[in-house]
Amino acid sequence: MGELALPAGWLMPGELMARARTALSTGYWTRFLPILGALVAFTHLPSFARSVWSPDEGYLATQARMLAGGGVLYDTVVDRKPPLLPWLYEAAFWLFGSASLWPLRVLALGAHLTTAALLAALARRRWGDRAGVVAGVGYALLSIGLSPEDTQAATFEVFMLPATVLAFWFAQNSRWAAAGFATAVAALTKQTGGAVLFPVLWLLWRGLRGSDGLARRDAWLRLGLGFLLPVSVIALVTGPAHFVFWVVSGSSDYASLDGAWLTMLGRAFGNLGILGAAGLGLLVPLATGLRRSLREDRDIWIWLAASVAGVLTGLHFFGHYYLQLMPPLVLLGTGALARLTRRQGLLQRFALGYGALAATVFCVLGFVWPHQPLQQATSVAEDVTRDTSPQETVLVWGMHPEIYWLADRIPGTRYLTAGLLTNFAGGRDGKGVGVDRGMADSWATFEAEMKERLPEVFVDYSDGAPYAPQNIAPIRQLLADHYTLVGRDGDAVIYRMRPSRQLNDRLHSRNVPN
Structure with a gap:
């Protein structure tokens, strides 16, 4: 040949x-x-x-x-x-x-x-x-x-x-x-x-x-x-x-x-x-x-x-x-x-x-070069690692996806930054940011993820940004319905799912057929 x-x-x-x-x-x-x-x-x-x-x-x-x-x-x-x-x-x-x-x-x-x-x-x-x-x-x-x-x-x-x-x-x-x-x-x-x-x-x-x-x-x-x-x-x-x-x-x-x-x-x-x-x-x-x-x-x-x-x-x-x-x-x-x-x-x-x-x-x-941003993210990640088990999921609401990797925890959503859901990016003010500016169908997908399984821990790392929970109705409602504030670390506010909801989620997971 x-x-x-x-x-x-x-x-x-x-x-x-x-x-x-x-x-x-x-x-x-x-x-x-x-x-x-x-x-x-x-x-x-x-x-x-x-x-x-x-x-x-x-x-x-x-x-x-x-x-x-x-x-x-x-x-x-x-x-x-x-x-x-x-x-x-x-x-x-x-x-x-x-x-x-x-x-x-x-x-x-x-x-x-x-x-x-x-x-x-x-x-x-x-x-x-x-x-x-x-x-x-x-x-x-x-x-x-x-x-x-x-x-x-x-x-x-x-x-x-x-x-x-x-x-x-x-x-x-x-x-x-x-x-x-x-x-x-x-x-x-x-x-x-x-x-x-x-x-x-x-x-x-x-x-x-x-x-x-x-x-x-x-x-x-x-x-x-x-x-x-x-x-x-x-x-x-x-x-x-x-x-x-x-x-x-x-x-x-x-x-x-x-x-x-x-x-x-x-x-x-x-x-x-x-x-x-x-x-x-x-x-x-x-x-x-x-x-x-x-x-x-x-x-x-x-x-x-x-x-x-x-x-x-x-x-x-x-x-x-x-x-x-x-x-x-x-x-x-x-x-x-x-x-x-x-x-x-x-x-x-x-x-x-x-x-x-x-x-x-x-x-x-x-x-x-200043270490402060990394030190802050590392500190939050250590809090998450200490307060969760490897099987629990975490949602970081912000622009710091490195926390997931540093904490070695499973993200509770496919959207690793708030930017994908709100169109926020560095340099934007509130004008171009909001629920209606997220990527197409992203909120429907996000809500389906939350219905399937709520993250055990929610980290609000928005620090007053335009996408902060008080400005984003679905996130504000999610926290009000299912989470309790358990701590702060610098600019990060850490929430944990309420025990009654955790029990309901565990029962639901047991009843879902393989």
């Missing part, structure tokens, strides 16, 4: 290994990769200093436990995100246990190293060996150039970046099926990862100018199939209707214009300023050669513009959104440095020195 042929644009495994051996034999990568890996590990050492860095990590960890316990994604386990990262968390927990996030932090280091190496390969091809080193090192230093809770966590953007850079790399090499596949992987990690499709399409259009009609159709077909096939497979696995709702259409209210505009604008320009300060060593040479860069690096500027559009999506401007800007910024800055003349060597030394200094500052910040 003949060897199985891959679609045009793909490499056979043997050819891929041969190219890898050739690349390593030159000595460039064997010398550079260990140094780059050590630098990435050093800049992200703070990531191992805390059990959890952000609510996103807590949400993913809780999702992974629910999936491992028999939950079904986009049914009994839900979020507005694509499925690849929840599945990765689940796989890591299956291999190493779910008590710690250190395996995910190690994988995040691998994602950063892969991103840095791919950027180095892109820069090396365009501007030479030295530029490859600058791009790889530049990304490693810039990758922590935001708030530590945005850069040290193992969250969506970190795992999205390698696929986005790989898609651009494949497009640069006219491997359209592979570019489409990598774009799909990026979008299936986080929706905004699909923004890299725009520079890929531009490179395809530019590369096919002057080609005959058959070649153009073939390239477009390969790119389209490379993107659509993995997306279609994932949609079929998770259920097409559920996939479309939770990944695409169900987030329309979340991306609305309602909210506290001053808060959102402050966050937008604040995070942009932090990133600008961290990347000043690359931005200064880029500014000196801006006109030439706009002319010669048009594909990278299109990539940056698409990434900016990704940051704007949702109008929330969280710091971790800005990670998407880093790869094209690093390439643009590297290109500007590569074009400097010898007389401009001072500017090159400034870029390297400033980048190292800024990274050192952000690395130190990672170790001294």
Whole structure:
């Protein structure tokens, strides 16, 4: 039998290994990769200093436990995100246990190293060996150039970046099926990862100018199939209707214009300023050669513009959104440095020195960053663990899903944050928040969950937010009918189900046929 042929644009495994051996034999990568890996590990050492860095990590960890316990994604386990990262968390927990996030932090280091190496390969091809080193090192230093809770966590953007850079790399090499596949992987990690499709399409259009009609159709077909096939497979696995709702259409209210505009604008320009300060060593040479860069690096500027559009999506401007800007910024800055003349060597030394200094500052910040939010969530989780048995369920009404994971208790609902039921998100005021703004059918599903089994413990962690129980009638009524206040821990108010109701629930569970 003949060897199985891959679609045009793909490499056979043997050819891929041969190219890898050739690349390593030159000595460039064997010398550079260990140094780059050590630098990435050093800049992200703070990531191992805390059990959890952000609510996103807590949400993913809780999702992974629910999936491992028999939950079904986009049914009994839900979020507005694509499925690849929840599945990765689940796989890591299956291999190493779910008590710690250190395996995910190690994988995040691998994602950063892969991103840095791919950027180095892109820069090396365009501007030479030295530029490859600058791009790889530049990304490693810039990758922590935001708030530590945005850069040290193992969250969506970190795992999205390698696929986005790989898609651009494949497009640069006219491997359209592979570019489409990598774009799909990026979008299936986080929706905004699909923004890299725009520079890929531009490179395809530019590369096919002057080609005959058959070649153009073939390239477009390969790119389209490379993107659509993995997306279609994932949609079929998770259920097409559920996939479309939770990944695409169900987030329309979340991306609305309602909210506290001053808060959102402050966050937008604040995070942009932090990133600008961290990347000043690359931005200064880029500014000196801006006109030439706009002319010669048009594909990278299109990539940056698409990434900016990704940051704007949702109008929330969280710091971790800005990670998407880093790869094209690093390439643009590297290109500007590569074009400097010898007389401009001072500017090159400034870029390297400033980048190292800024990274050192952000690395130190990672170790001294305030612990108060995590300490508060940990304290509440300890209360929940102490006052419940592993068989009892808990409902945390707030935006702190990490409490479920820290307490190692089963969530009493599939909606792990109040935001899914009320459309609350950081930066919103009460205008866009309420029962009628929750995701479609969410309250009917929530009420069915409460009828089936009430959580033994209810933690109100709203702290006066627009979704506080006094503003949300179903929650206010639920507490009044079935719960008694038993304690407080900082901003958290803890309720327990009344004994008479607990007895009724136990009797009901015994009478339910298997």
